[in-house]
Amino acid sequence: MNIVDRIVLQGEKEDEGKRIDVFLASELDYSRSYIKKLIEEGLVLVNGKNVKPSYKVKEDDEVIVNIKEAEKIEVVPENIPLDILYEDEDIIVINKPQGMVVHPAPGNYSGTLVNALLYHCKNLSGINGILRPGIVHRLDKDTSGVMVVAKNDKAHMSLSNQIKERSVLKKYVAIVEGVIKEEEGKIEAPIGRHPVDRKRMAVVQDGRYALTLYKVLERFKNNTFVEATIKTGRTHQIRVHLSYIGHPVVGDPVYGYKKQKFKLEGQALHSKVLGFIHPTKGVYMEFEAPLPDYFTRLLEILRAEKDRD
Secondary structure, three states, X not given: OOXXXXXXXXXOHHHOOOEHHHHHHHHOOOOHHHHHHHHHOOXXXXXXXXXXOXXXXXXXXXXXXXXXOOOOOOOOOOOOOOOEEEEOOOEEEEEEOOOOOOOOEOOEOOOOHHHHHHHHOOOOOOOOOOOOOOEOOOOOOOOEEEEEEEOOHHHHHHHHHHHHOOOOEEEEEEEEEOOOOOXXXXXXXXXXXXXXXXXXXXXXXXXXXXXXXXXXXXXXXXXXXXXXXXXXXXOOHHHHHHHHOOOOEOXXXXXXXXOOOOOOOOOOEEEEEEEEEOOOOOOEEEEEOOOOHHHHHHHHHHHHHHHHO
């Protein structure tokens, strides 16, 4: 059996007592019936062991979901330019452009960051299977900025553990709708799958703990330039949290305003700073990705609009 994707999750306090099939269906883009099938085929392991669909999740459970090959898959190296901020034999730090998908998925096997990495690097960590080699964390397609990729399994495990322990510094900048009055604040609200639209995330009562800290960098006539630091790494976390407090990210096609004033290709959200302990050197390293052109242009427009008033 060819495993093309391996997803690793951890049970948290708010997951205690949930059935494993319910827990996984809420976390992944798969139906509960498909999850149940994976469990019955022995492709879901909890703490290294097979379980039944009725198994109740416990805090700190390690849940591994193996996705088997459904069709003949070939992820080929592609000569796509990369903006490399740092590279050694263990890791490669990339400034990902807006519009680039991080890893292949069914129906989209080319033009991704993984295709580019396979061309550039001789080796990548194999922990996450064929579709996501080296991918320790990800950025949304239309979120630009810094991310780290593991070149070997040792580096992958070290970085994954740091992310799990919430010791990795993840600092973003965003331009949001409306003017935020307070200088700084925190958004502490659980995030899970939207109860109706399974492709969206939302603040839901039985979601997973999520914490975002933000501070205002600059105010404009109808918008605010903010810095957001995430202490947890939930899917779409910053986009969901900022929308939840009434200040969605400008250009966000999913969580933002239906009518967009600015003609952007996606949300004005940029992963600016990433800091972690190097997997083998054992020293703290911090990387910063400069603001991309689309972001600086929007700031210039907003400053000019503000000056005219």
